[in-house]
Amino acid sequence: MRVIFLGPPGAGKGTQAAVLKGRYGLAHISTGDILRENVRSGTALGKTAKKYMDSGGLVPDDVIIAMMRERLQEPDCRSGFILDGFPRTVPQAEALDRLLEGMDITLDGVILFEIPRQLVIDRLTGRRICGSCGEIYNVSFKSTKVPGVCDRCGGELVQRDDDREEVVIRRLEVYEEQTAPLVRYYEEKGRLIRVDAGREGDRVVAAIEKAVGL
Numbered sequence: 001m002r003v004i005f006l007g008p009p010g011a012g013k014g015t016q017a018a019v020l021k022g023r024y025g026l027a028h029i030s031t032g033d034i035l036r037e038n039v040r041s042g043t044a045l046g047k048t049a050k051k052y053m054d055s056g057g058l059v060p061d062d063v064i065i066a067m068m069r070e071r072l073q074e075p076d077c078r079s080g081f082i083l084d085g086f087p088r089t090v091p092q093a094e095a096l097d098r099l100l101e102g103m104d105i106t107l108d109g110v111i112l113f114e115i116p117r118q119l120v121i122d123r124l125t126g127r128r129i130c131g132s133c134g135e136i137y138n139v140s141f142k143s144t145k146v147p148g149v150c151d152r153c154g155g156e157l158v159q160r161d162d163d164r165e166e167v168v169i170r171r172l173e174v175y176e177e178q179t180a181p182l183v184r185y186y187e188e189k190g191r192l193i194r195v196d197a198g199r200e201g202d203r204v205v206a207a208i209e210k211a212v213g214l
């Protein structure tokens with residue numbers, strides 16, 4: 001299976017991708033995770049990306065496209081992948097079309113996570129992530145047994161810098177301006193599959209599985 005997860009920040013793309021990765025052995029390629037890893041390890045890419053990420057803006061297309069060109073060549077992509085957070089602009093989508101054509105790969109679908117704006121704000125401001133294993137939690141929707149401690153590995157939970165409310169609002173504006181045009185782009189190609197992402201996680205996963213025939 002080769003799919004794109006498209007949708008606003010906080011729609012649950014990363015959460016549902018982690019479930020499907022575990023279930024089907026797909027590569028989960030999150031551009032946000034790759035960028036955050038580069039920020040943490042202080043690479044040149046991380047230094048460039050940080051200033052855009054902290055303000056809620058997008059990292060320039062040429063930087064992202066070069067990063068994804070390399071990532072898609074890695075061996076784990078051969079058994080299928082979920083692209084989470086890429087493409088995010090029309091130029092990125094056009095570049096992805098060219099990359100996939102060069103690799104003789106066809107996409108199975110683009111899953112659009114549809115969700116009301118206020119729910120996204122509640123989910124993002126309540127999101128907490130394990131600093132050690134990356135497991136995603138939420139103070140309202142998915143809490144840990146011991147507050148602040150990861151159920152899976154015992155690591156400490158942290159809040160992402162860009163999950164502060166003012167940055168969340170900016171990210172939503174950026175989504176509407178720069179990423180929402182991709183809905184039409186993929187609809188015109190007959191690739192778009194709409195999923196109600198405002199429901200409980202298990203039901204969202206089941207809807208995706210049904211839509212792509214898993």
Ligand code: AP5
Binds near residue numbers: 127
């Ligand atoms: P990125 O990391 O991609 O952030 P995002 O798209 O804004 O998405 P999120 O990770 O915030 O949300 P999600 O949909 O994965 O939600 P999650 O599953 O965590 O990007 C960060 C930054 O990097 C960007 O702002 C940009 O600067 C840069 N960047 C990345 N890619 C780029 C690109 N291609 N081009 C340019 N710049 C790029 O869920 C959210 C919360 O909700 C969690 O707490 C979770 O527990 C909870 N939740 C999830 N599903 C449910 C459910 N069904 N019910 C109840 N709660 C739920």
